[in-house]
Amino acid sequence: MRGVERDRDDAAEQGTVVTPSAEFPPLGAEERAALGRLGARWHGPRRADDLPVDPTLGRRDHHPRPTRFGRLTPIDLFTVAQPDELVATGPAHLPGDRSGRVLGRLRRTLVGPPLASSSVLYERMRKLVALPVLSSDLLSSVAYGPEAMLAVLVLAGGTALGLALPLAALLVVLMIAVGLSYRQTIPAYPHGAGSYLVAGDNLGRTPGLAAAAGLMLDYVLTVSVSVAAGVHAVTSALPGLTRWTVPFGVLVIVVLLAGNLRGVRTAGNIFVLPTYAFVVVVLAVLAVGYAKAAGRGFTPVPPPAVPAAEGLGLLLVLRAFSSGAVSMTGIEAVSNAVPAFRPTEWRNARTTLGWMVAMLVTLFAGLVGLIHLDGLAPRADETVLSQLGRVTFPTGPWYPILQATTALILLLAANTAFNDFPRLLFFMARDGHAPRRFLHMGDRLAFSNGLVALALAAGVVFVAFGGHTERLIPLYAVGVFLAFTLSQTGMVVHWRRRRGRGWRRRLALNAVGATLSGLVLLTAAVAKFTEGAWVVVVAVPLLVLLFRRIHRHYSSLHRALALHPPPPHAPPGPAGSAEGEELPQQVRHLVVVPVARLNRASLRALAYAASLGRPTLAVHIAPEEAEADRFREQWRAWGDHLRLETIVSPYRSVIGPLAHYLEALHTARPELTLTVIVPEVVLRRRRHRLLHSRAEQRLRAALRPLPGVVVTSVPVHVSH
Template sequence: MFKDLKRVLIGRPLKNEALHGEKFGILWGLPILSSDAISSVAYAGQEILFVLFPAVGMLAFKQLTFISAGIIALLAILTLSYRQTIDSYPNGGGAFIVAKENIGEIAGVVAGSALSIGYILTVAVSIASGVDQVVSAFEVLKDYRVYLCLLIILLMTIGNLRGIKESAAMFSLPTYFFILSILIMLGVGVYKIMNGYQPEPLHVVKDTLQPLSLFLILKAFTNGCAALTGVEAVSNAVPNFKEPSAKNAKTVLVLLSTLVLIVFGGTSIIANYYPTDPENGAMLVQIAGMVFGQNTIFYYIITALSFVILVLAANTAYFGFPNLISVMAKEGYVPRQLSMRGDRLSYSNGIVVLSAIAALLIAVFNANVTSLIGLYAIGVFISFTLSQSGMFLKWVRGKSQNWLIKAIINGFGAFVTLTIVVVIAITKFTQGTWIVVIVIPILIFLMNKVKKHYIAVSKQLRIKPEELPDIGIETDVYKNRVIVPIESINKTSVRALRYAKTISDDVVAFSVQIDEESADKLRERYSMLNTEIPLIIKYSPFRKVVEPLLRFIESTEYDYHKGDMITVILPQFSVKSWWHNVLHNQTRLFLERELLKHKHIVISVMPLQLKDDNYVLTQPKYKDR
């Protein structure tokens, strides 16, 4: 049943050869990887106003334009930097690889951890903000905010598990429609202004107004810097582009920056003429209401597309995070399973991990965008800083062609992004950045533990090439002796004993009993089997199973010699329905776990597949196979 449901939701598995067809070009790559940055128009401006409007009133809109200009200038610096990163590191990995190779392993792990947090929060912030757009228009849904977010995450997960090609077709067109709708809104808005449009004045509480300070501007600037998230996704996803992958990725990066310039910059300017109160709902929806009028078709189109684009912004993370984490897995810093492609050639394990953590954050923070943004920007800007610093060191050390210009670009970018990290850490410390400050060191510790484990395993398993000729496979080093633990005489234990005789002449049946009566009953039934295999029964007053078996193996009674291999065959029946497992003890699992700690013991499971309950009740006679 589960397999059938999986096929319906995700589709049939794809062959490895189909991977080339799963890559995207500029047309599909642009909306997929730019939706995060483009969608920022729906909440970045509003987050700036959240800081400025209560403090300085209508003056906030003029400052919004200046702050947006500063953010766009920073975007230009990052665009130039990441174009250089794509040229230098076309295999993906972005900030993680840049920092690791040019600064050091710790810096790489810090960048990877910070960027991973950024991607997870991209999903949480984008979806929570998207739901905000809908709630602004339909307040009846306000109490269902968290449930709507979780439902969307589930749908996004299924869509991305279907593979790159299908998710691209599914999620790309709405991005283009959103861009077109914003351009129409800007055009109509400018037209109305030129024809004498006058907005209704906003009510400002005079007692709350404060002087405009540098600290206030910096705090608003850091809120708006959420607009820059998603830029690094292009450098992480270079391997997902069709050839020439680096050229296509750089083209997408430039187009992304151009669109953000037009959409984010245009919206920030027009907000001066269509002022909105950030406390009264999403800024974009309010502007659409003033430009097109409330309850008009274009108003609802903008509302719907704002919701869709914010949801699709999360899709940028669904490409960036699995690609980043797969590179880190190949380097040994996270579990290897995260580097494996699933049935549809996507990094399915990374997709599931991303969805699970994002869903948890939404539930914990009650889908509050402002609270989540406090966590959001700092992780991304830490990765920006390390990436820029890494590229700066690369140019200074390598002194390749035009290295000085490249170093100045990356050095200035590193200085600016580091400044923003410090400002975010100070201004938003009480809003949640302290969590990131604590989580990143924990992630670094855990990733280094994982790396250390993989190195230790590799050293213990490695056989040097020069040692291979001296290793013989056909050898008399090992003598195989077999033990079959049995609880009673039934079809599973009989099958295990039969199999044991096919692999060794030295077979013992072993049973642990808790009283004499049970032991006598087992001896009586065992004697009726007409077998030469001896039965050993040990008493366990404390109801232990593994310890008596190990003591028997090591005892003089068993006559174990160093170098002998002990094969323990565990009889096991498998039930038809998953819930049947709850009704049976799992002694085999405990035996396996303990016995696998001993290098001279081999575990073998002898299965017996049971039939459906209804079949057995209607067909009482069925043969052992």
């Protein structure tokens, strides 16, 4: 994590790492100095330009020539960019890997051809594309947020539904306050204003990790809830499909994954039309519905008589309020995805967020008011929005259009999570709190590993809860409002420390957002604790602990691998441990060649070992004395060119005695580097591997944990 005193230039530098180069961070100043000191003490072979092969592959005078199959020869996969640098002309499959080529073609069909790293500057979104991509989660929540609130109120009977209007008014105030808070967070963190970064920079590492844990749970639940609500919208119109809820939902998650693996711009183009169509259709419902209500003088239709299952109390009202607050999930999406916008990134992001909040308030308040005027109540067999559509459009094609667009945006609303979850993992991996594989950009410049992780987690949650929206909603609000609260509290600290122009007004606005978000957080955690919110309450600290353990591992790894040269005037003698060598003059070799039988493979390995010009020892494991005598006789017939040590293993084990013998050698001389050269037969056909013991792989696995042991193989290729 960056320190709390990081200035704007540091923030800009941090934001520029959202490129494929982020996997390869540069050395710090101390390590660069150490590298220079080590280089000055290097007494090994110097750079030689008279190599036995031209490293440029003769590209300066070479013209591409295809093979008879129409493919470029291996030499044509590279072009010269500048001295000592080649550029690969395209992604290459592994040599001789036929199955890899087949899988590569299938992958190209699903996700498209790979993009060059330089295209990352163009894989960004303009505002009209970013709005539907990043707001699909936020806007789609109006399809189930009002219903979630009403579903709690109706437990106290039909008369309690009248409380929906004041609760909706409070929620609108909350939406505006949080929206304005994030609008000023974006320019303060113009290269990524996610809750993880803001809370971590201003409140410390643990609050930042807690915000990240809350957001991660929110993103997983966003996918699960959105898909579940979308499937419910489909089954409301087509009840016969209800029994296919779970398979249909899993299929949708797979389709979303495939679409996002194709890249930001492609995914944006896919999801533009459904979002805008949903907004237009819902606005049409509101216009026609309020026009009908005006015709009867805005007199509300009495709601149906519903018997009370619970008493109307403060706890039930708080539960209803926190359930309605799920309509705000996704409001932080823009601040997390600032680097995905076209320049000027923060300005375009802030404008997009303003549009999103305005649309959310309009749709949410309009739907709650119209539901109240039409006297609708939640039903188990049909969504409230579907009922509203039937009342507003009793005839004509508008009701099917409403259901179709609702189902589409709900199913595609998970795209917001697919956009932000991998980016959050990227920032966490950059700081060492998540596996570094999440730094990797895939073929289409998308964070493929993060996308796959999200799809798997959401699929498991969706299947575990049977695709029921009402079972998932109680888990939903705690994580996201934890992130809201920590982010806005972090901004309060930010303004107090920076004290720039207008800082008091900005601080007050973020303080209001933090306070309201904190109240919703406490309400949701307490009111819905027994309904499932306890899962999130328990999961957040466990995730924080996991993130800290990952960071501890990477910190230990960095300390172990960091460059720490000896003092400038230290003697260049051997190091105390074979793994402490950083200079050629410190390395002391012993080459060990395990030999099972004298054949072409073992003789080639022995020849290779002897060519290195280092002390070489051959080792043979025999199951009994008689076989050991026979092998020594064959060794003398060969000429006894190298020292042979024979080990009798009366229990017929080979790998174990050899590994223990090498460990004993290293214990006797810990400054030695044992280079184990293993002869390996490479078979052309995979099915033939079943006919061999694969002892080379087992030996390599057994020796890998031993310190000071280097394992290499000398392959002999079998052509049939």
